[in-house]
Amino acid sequence: MAAKSRCIILGASHAAAQLAPTLRQQGWTGSISMISNEYALPYHRPPLSKDYLAGTKTAEQILIRPAAVYSKCNVGITMGVTAAAIDRSNKQLLLDDGMALDYDKLVLTTGARVRKIDIPGVDLNGVFYLRDLNDAQQIKMFTGANKRAVIIGGGYIGLETASALRKLGMQVTVLEAMPRILQRVTAPEVAAFYSRIHAEEGVEIVADVQAVSISGAKQVESVQCHDGTEYEADIVIIGVGVIPNTELAEQAGLKIDNGIVVDEYARTSDEDILAAGDCTSHYNPIYQRHLRLESVQNALDQASVAANTICGNLKPYSALPWFWSDQYDLKLQIAGLSQGYTDVVVRGDIDGSRSFAAFYMREGKLLAVDAVNRPQEFMFGKKLIMQGNQLDTAQLADDSLSLKTLLTS
The missing domain is CATH 3.50.50.60 (FAD/NAD(P)-binding domain)
Known part of the structure; x- marks a missing residue:
């Protein structure tokens, strides 16, 4: 790309915070603009329901990157504006304040919004x-x-x-x-x-x-x-779920199917428009189906893929999904997707302790693992899922045996 090339990132999400500096690291010399309808730099969202709400972290402490990083990468950030439309024929992003921004590459990191309920009193204060x-x-x-x-x-x-x-x-x-x-x-x-x-x-x-x-x-x-x-x-x-923000992409004629459909290189049905994060639907080769993932891991990995694609360095996205949840003194780490499981193998005392691992099985193969205060089971679980071998469920359940014995060289 020539130095005059322009990349616009729409949305100040985890994906956006990963994408901007990665573009520079991969050699993008053109301009980078980040457009957000919020008034804050990209921040970690998981702590909102944990550390921030509990008062153990401030808004400054949950920023993904300090402002100096964006300045160093020469990323222009415009806050408090909303995109109104994408004009694909003229390669412009139209904003609700009347501005029209030209782009060579546009990346949609628009995330998702809360699913709302319609019952009397839902608009009350509090x-x-x-x-x-x-x-x-x-x-x-x-x-x-x-x-x-x-x-x-x-x-x-x-x-x-x-x-x-x-x-x-x-x-x-x-x-x-x-x-x-x-x-x-x-x-x-x-x-x-x-x-x-x-x-x-x-x-x-x-x-x-x-x-x-x-x-x-x-x-x-x-x-x-x-x-x-x-x-x-x-x-x-x-808290009853979220809905991907796909309306702008749909109005622009991009392919939508439970999210903005992207290929393994984070490209939409328009090769000059890419997307990453909660708003996307991508094909996962591990589970052999299209997925829309609401996870930080997916946002970061997919954003890195998008940055490489923009810079002409095609690296397909094929990461194993993983998630986490912090509640009290419990750290739940989830590797893989459990949908379609037929059996659950539990390792540890799930009924009386605060530490265990649950392995989701189908036809003797591991689909996913939920590990609570069990980092070793999480780590080995990821490797076992990727190997895709038949497993001895008795060994999985035996807390005295190391899962390392189940790994093949």
Whole structure:
């Protein structure tokens, strides 16, 4: 690319923070512009429901990179503006303030937004979703010892938020519409473990219950459920999933299928427009299907692939998905995807301790592992998944044996 070439990164996400400096490292000498509808530099989002909400980290401490890094890389950052359209024929990004920005390469790192619920009272003061820094800052204004919080949604975000609020001394109730928490993402054994831990920590979890309304005079006072139960609340936090931000790409005629479809080089159906992160759908050769992943790992790896592609250095994306969740003194590390499993092999005392590993199996092969305070099982689990061999489940379950013995050379 010539020095005059222009690359625009839309969205100040994890992917954007990785992409900009990687472009420079790979030799991009043209201009780099980052456009964001937020008013903060790219920051780590996982701490929003953990350290930031609990007050153990400040907004400055959760920045992915300090401002000096972007200055050193000569990255221009425009905050507080929203993209209105992509004009592919003229290779321009149109902003809602009337500006039209020319690009040679455009990278969409637009992430995802919260899924909202439509029930009476959802707009009351004291009702929040938790997705960005502004959400977390507002939530903190309603926290305090002995205050009552109701969390709607028993997924990882809801449980992490419950953990953070308990650390602040709040009374916490989690309402989950499905028969158990974490139903879409874990085995019943793992869900039971987290239900036990949260109960021990003083959190009330109510499953198989649907919130139907939120009541209050000037601000939230209680949540009503379909079975007639009511829960008093000084604050309500809703965490029921996210929706990928694909509208701009769809309006521009790019291929969409549960995300912006990209190839193994992070290219969309327009070779001059790339995408990375939560907003994308990509083919994963390990699981042999298209995936849309909501993970920091995916955002970082895919952004690096996109930067290499832009600089003419084609390196296909084929990483094993992995995730994590921090709750209380528990670090859950997840390797792989468990969908389609037929058996679960548990290593460790899942019923009485705070440390175990659950291996998700199908036809004798390992699909995924959930490791709680078990970094060795997480590390070896990743290697075992990649090898794809038939495994001895008795050895997997035997806590006295090293998993290293299951690895082939």
